[in-house]
Amino acid sequence: MTTPRDAGRVVIVGAGLAGYSAALQLRTLGHDGPIALVDSESTAYDRPPLSKRLFGDDFTIDALAFATHEALAEKDITTHFGSAAVALDPAAPSVSLRGGSHLEADTVLLTVGGRARSLPIPGIDLPGVHMLRTFEDAVAIRERVSPGVRAVVIGAGLIGAELTSSLRIAGADVTLVDPVQVPLIPAIGEALATRLHDMHTERGVEVIVGVTAEISQSAEHLQVEVDAGPTLPADLVIVGVGLVPNVELAAAAGLDIDNGVLVDESARTSAPGVFAAGDVARLRDSSGTLHRREEHWEAAETSGKHAAYGMLGLDAPARGAPWFWSDRHDVHLEAVGRLSGSGKIVVREGGAYPAVFLVEDGLLVGAAAVDDTNLVRAARRLIDNRVPVTATELADPSVSLRAVLRVSR
Numbered sequence: 001m002t003t004p005r006d007a008g009r010v011v012i013v014g015a016g017l018a019g020y021s022a023a024l025q026l027r028t029l030g031h032d033g034p035i036a037l038v039d040s041e042s043t044a045y046d047r048p049p050l051s052k053r054l055f056g057d058d059f060t061i062d063a064l065a066f067a068t069h070e071a072l073a074e075k076d077i078t079t080h081f082g083s084a085a086v087a088l089d090p091a092a093p094s095v096s097l098r099g100g101s102h103l104e105a106d107t108v109l110l111t112v113g114g115r116a117r118s119l120p121i122p123g124i125d126l127p128g129v130h131m132l133r134t135f136e137d138a139v140a141i142r143e144r145v146s147p148g149v150r151a152v153v154i155g156a157g158l159i160g161a162e163l164t165s166s167l168r169i170a171g172a173d174v175t176l177v178d179p180v181q182v183p184l185i186p187a188i189g190e191a192l193a194t195r196l197h198d199m200h201t202e203r204g205v206e207v208i209v210g211v212t213a214e215i216s217q218s219a220e221h222l223q224v225e226v227d228a229g230p231t232l233p234a235d236l237v238i239v240g241v242g243l244v245p246n247v248e249l250a251a252a253a254g255l256d257i258d259n260g261v262l263v264d265e266s267a268r269t270s271a272p273g274v275f276a277a278g279d280v281a282r283l284r285d286s287s288g289t290l291h292r293r294e295e296h297w298e299a300a301e302t303s304g305k306h307a308a309y310g311m312l313g314l315d316a317p318a319r320g321a322p323w324f325w326s327d328r329h330d331v332h333l334e335a336v337g338r339l340s341g342s343g344k345i346v347v348r349e350g351g352a353y354p355a356v357f358l359v360e361d362g363l364l365v366g367a368a369a370v371d372d373t374n375l376v377r378a379a380r381r382l383i384d385n386r387v388p389v390t391a392t393e394l395a396d397p398s399v400s401l402r403a404v405l406r407v408s409r
């Protein structure tokens with residue numbers, strides 16, 4: 001790492017988790033220069049509740065907000081909310097906002113996240129066809145749902161599965177369509193992915209394997225046509241097929257892009273003085289290897305904080321194995337590290353749900369479990385500390401991973 005630098009006037013574009021975390025971390029690290037936080041939305045808020053709590057009584061933007069404007073002002077963070085950044089001049093650097101104003105900067109952080117991926121099929125723009133990324137999206141879905149409403153969810157990944165569960169709890173009749181027989185195997189292993197996917201049927205969801213070809217509007221309702229499958233009547237369709245990173249601002253400014261804004265270990269983009277973090281950023285490490293872009297909450301928070309270190313020319317603390325959680329049908333899933341690629345899958349049976357591990361060369365590289373935070377936490381420490389562990393120990397439900405950790409000390 002280079003010598004500490006004065007980040008000067010910092011402009012952060014995107015006040016989601018990564019941008020918000022970076023702003024606070026800059027202050028924690030002692031940066032006392034101006035910080036401007038820009039967002040096209042009116043509030044900086046948390047997204048995971050959008051798919052989990054959208055039918056709850058306390059589902060308001062204030063309940064989801066990270067902080068009030070006053071709390072941000074107390075930290076001397078100036079907000080430009082409801083203002084989209086429309087151009088980045090990396091040479092200045094400066095950021096232009098819709099409406100014509102310019103923010104001069106010494107350091108710019110891009111934390112512009114992503115948007116919900118659409119499907120290139122006829123009917124995708126019909127009224128009643130929704131996607132979910134923002135509070136506004138969640139409110140639009142909520143307004144269309146009442147007991148007995150027919151909802152078709154396209155995409156059975158993490159967000160599609162969470163929405164399916166929330167819609168069932170709200171009393172909707174749900175059909176879930178996905179081209180894959182069992183989604184999420186690469187993320188959580190086959191044993192757990194199968195068990196969790198089966199829960200949809202157990203909870204009264206109709207699960208269809210197939211590719212959605214078209215959505216149309218009949219006189220009474222929407223119709224979802226599945227290739228070589230049924231035509232599904234629907235009052236509401238929700239498409240949950242992943243995320244597209246918002247790279248346009250960076251691309252127009254000439255920054256290096258490859259399915260994300262490319263950054264080094266210090267969150268530096270290819271333009272001096274311009275950094276990126278969160279869902280929009282993709283690590284190209286010092287050997288030139290491109291890493292998978294992460295799209296999870298903890299990665300956004302950590303990369304935002306680490307970008308603050310990078311902007312100040314400081315070494316960030318070591319980063320642990322990536323972790324995420326997801327909630328559906330009253331169960332809480334957690335996964336850490338990787339569960340696909342080289343190595344041997346080990347399944348621990350004996351509980352209500354299997355726990356899944358990936359072991360490579362005698363070391364744990366990934367784990368996933370349901371309703372077992374302690375196990376995943378211990379697994380994470382085994383991964384981060386490179387503690388040797390055998391497949392026999394991992395498969396045996398009577399072996400405590402914490403005990404394996406203790407013995408290793």
Ligand SMILES: Cc1cc2nc3c(=O)[nH]c(=O)nc-3n(C[C@H](O)[C@H](O)[C@H](O)COP(=O)(O)OP(=O)(O)OC[C@H]3O[C@@H](n4cnc5c(N)ncnc54)[C@H](O)[C@@H]3O)c2cc1C
Nearest residue numbers: 014016017018039040048085112113278279295296297300
């Ligand atoms: C419905 C849902 C449920 C989720 N559940 C989980 C979960 O259970 N577990 C988990 O680990 N992760 C979950 N995630 C993922 C997690 O929320 C994201 O990884 C995280 O929000 C990413 O933060 P970010 O700051 O990088 O991006 P974002 O949260 O997308 O924030 C980017 C911000 O940039 C703003 N912006 C974009 N372009 C501009 C522009 N040109 N000018 C100004 N502002 C701009 C946007 O308005 C937005 O506020 C979920 C995500 C969603 C959508």
